[in-house]
Amino acid sequence: MVGGVIFDVKRFSIHDGPGIRTTVFLKGCPLNCRWCHNPEGQAPGPELVLRAGRCIGCGACLEVCPQGAISLDSGVARTDRERCDLCGACVEVCYTGAREVAGREMTVQQVVAEIERDIPFYDQSGGGVTFSGGEPLLQQDFLLALLQACRERGIRTGVDTCGYAPWETLDRVRRLTDLFLWDLKLMDDARHREYTGVSNRLILENVRALSERGHAIFLRLPIIPGVNDDDGNIRQTGAFAAALPHLARVDLLPYHPTGVGKYERLDQVYRLPDTRPPSDGRIEEIVDMLRGFGLQVKIGG
Ligand code: SF4
Ligand code: SF4
Structure with a gap:
């Protein structure tokens, strides 16, 4: 039986897709975003x-x-x-x-047993399960086995991803996934490298390719003051999103510092110590800018 490393399972989540959901957090991420609020999800193995x-x-x-x-x-x-x-x-x-x-090793059977506990809630609310992280695409075989098991049980699935994976991986995953929650962080490639550690080219190509194939996609934009909340980045993001042939919605995720304390617990240094949440006024301005591109925009996930 295929297994993988999970660092959390959250039941009754209402921020990771439609309805009431169980969110399963797979460990390991190829990005290293400075504002990451789940630093315990970055390394692939268990951590103290x-x-x-x-x-x-x-x-x-x-x-x-x-x-x-x-x-x-x-x-x-x-x-x-x-x-x-x-x-x-x-x-x-x-x-x-x-x-x-x-982080703990779990088999597909063990994870599915957790997910199955809340099937009545998924059915009543139009919810399901969301695989998040970390980056779920990094544990490709585990993710595919989980998605397959959910499909066999009629459980609707979402994959919350940074999109940084070979197309071959995504091409297999997309066939078993009902909804993608797709993080878009920065449109300028040099700044994307600076703040996340990787280029955004693959991420943009992948989401465009998924959209061209008609998949349901929610774009998720973390709004980090001083990093990506400037008019230029928001307008570039809006233009890119509006040009996608299929896009269900854009979700704005305003920065919050709730993950800062986790860095100390891992003996790591938080690299945006002076960043504060964006004001409500700035978020409203961003919403208006994006709606100007004809996009459906929601604050929160
Ligand atoms: S309270 Fe402190 S000293 Fe006691 S077991 Fe826990 S970590 Fe160790
Ligand atoms: S610090 Fe704790 S987890 Fe690490 S080796 Fe010692 S007992 Fe085991």
């Missing part, structure tokens, strides 16, 4: 998440760590990630919840 603020210095984790990776420093447990082999023993004994492993 450490909440120093919850540590009471009881020392239980030190005693069970087979690698000797943990030490106490000023009453707080510190972990040498180089030594840690992610066995999870410390997580089991830490009753304050200061330690967690993000």
Whole structure:
């Protein structure tokens, strides 16, 4: 049975496509967006998440760590990630919840069992399951097996993607997917490279190719002040979107800093520390600009 690495399963989601949905987060992403609010989804394998603020210095984790990776420093447990082999023993004994492993191996059967619990809600609300991440296309075989299993059960599917994958991958995935939630971050290629680590060419080519084949697509635009909220980028985005032969909707996702604390828990540095959410007024201006291209626009997912 095919398996993969999942870092979260959220039931009763209402922001990842129509109706009530279960969102399954697959681990690993080829991009490295500076504003990413799921940094625990970027690396392909499991990772240790450490909440120093919850540590009471009881020392239980030190005693069970087979690698000797943990030490106490000023009453707080510190972990040498180089030594840690992610066995999870410390997580089991830490009753304050200061330690967690993000990411677990799951089989298709296990994920489908979670998804199936809410079939009555999908049926009543027009919902389904959304595979998100990270970047779900990165675990191609796992994703395809999950999509196939959902189709066999009559569960409608969405794939939330950054679109950075070979067309051959997308060509297989699209045949089993009812809706694409497609992230568009920046139209200028140099700035896209600067803020996400990769070129946007493949992403734009792929979404155009999908649209030409008549697929249902929601474009999702994260609005990050100082990065992509300028009139020039919004107008270029609007022109690109309006030229797509099939596009159901454009969703604006205003920046929020809720993921910032996660970086510290992974011993990583957040690279947009001074960024603040856009004002309601600026969001309304962006909505108006995009509607000027004849697009259907919604704030939020
Ligand atoms: S078991 Fe938890 S609370 Fe105790 S020292 Fe380790 S991290 Fe801190
Ligand atoms: S996950 Fe295992 S190896 Fe890593 S710090 Fe915890 S007990 Fe040690």
